[in-house]
Amino acid sequence: MKSLIPKHWQTPFVYLALATITMSITFSAWLAMLNNFSIESANFTGAEIGMLQSLREIPGFLAFTAVFILLVLKEQTFAVVSLALLSIGVTITGLFPTVYGLYATTILMSIGFHYYETINQSLSLQWFSHDEAAEKLGRLLSIKSASALVAYGAVWVAFSLLDAQYMWVYIALGGIGILLGSVDLLSSFLQQFVWGFYKAEPMWCSWLHE
Numbered sequence: 001m002k003s004l005i006p007k008h009w010q011t012p013f014v015y016l017a018l019a020t021i022t023m024s025i026t027f028s029a030w031l032a033m034l035n036n037f038s039i040e041s042a043n044f045t046g047a048e049i050g051m052l053q054s055l056r057e058i059p060g061f062l063a064f065t066a067v068f069i070l071l072v073l074k075e076q077t078f079a080v081v082s083l084a085l086l087s088i089g090v091t092i093t094g095l096f097p098t099v100y101g102l103y104a105t106t107i108l109m110s111i112g113f114h115y116y117e118t119i120n121q122s123l124s125l126q127w128f129s130h131d132e133a134a135e136k137l138g139r140l141l142s143i144k145s146a147s148a149l150v151a152y153g154a155v156w157v158a159f160s161l162l163d164a165q166y167m168w169v170y171i172a173l174g175g176i177g178i179l180l181g182s183v184d185l186l187s188s189f190l191q192q193f194v195w196g197f198y199k200a201e202p203m204w205c206s207w208l209h210e
Helices: 012-040 046-069 075-091 099-127 130-161 166-193
Strands: none
Touching: 012 046, 012 075, 012 099, 012 130, 012 166, 046 099, 075 099, 075 166, 099 130, 130 166
């Protein structure tokens, strides 16, 4: 399979940067539209919004189950799967403008988000040396913030200038996440890191081998 990204870009930092962009765009877009969508399309009241926020945090409490999933999946593979769940959850949100529909898509999105954040921290600490960790983590944080601004700008353009419907905005921005996750991440890095849907071999950790 031919890589879609130049070989000199096939590095752990580029992988994490692309993953960060995917996560930030999809989650920021979902969050920016949530309150208006839940009230205008799903007819939420304060009680439903409170329940939604509670359900959204349940996967966060269950993030510890990632250690069991890592018994059968490599961390890189698990990260891509988590991003896929996040992106799919955002993409289909606009298709279910009902109370239980929004509950379901929120839980799906939240599972992907919390699992990805858990694995992302692990990969960052493994792949970056002690000397470069602060700089590269700072750059990733900047990328995350810039991507969120892009998502907010896209939402503003969609509703202020294009008079778009919620469904199409969710599909468009969630679809960007699916595209980045499936094309950029999978096609470029499956070769580079020889991933598979099986337990990973012990990874090199620069902090432990200095």
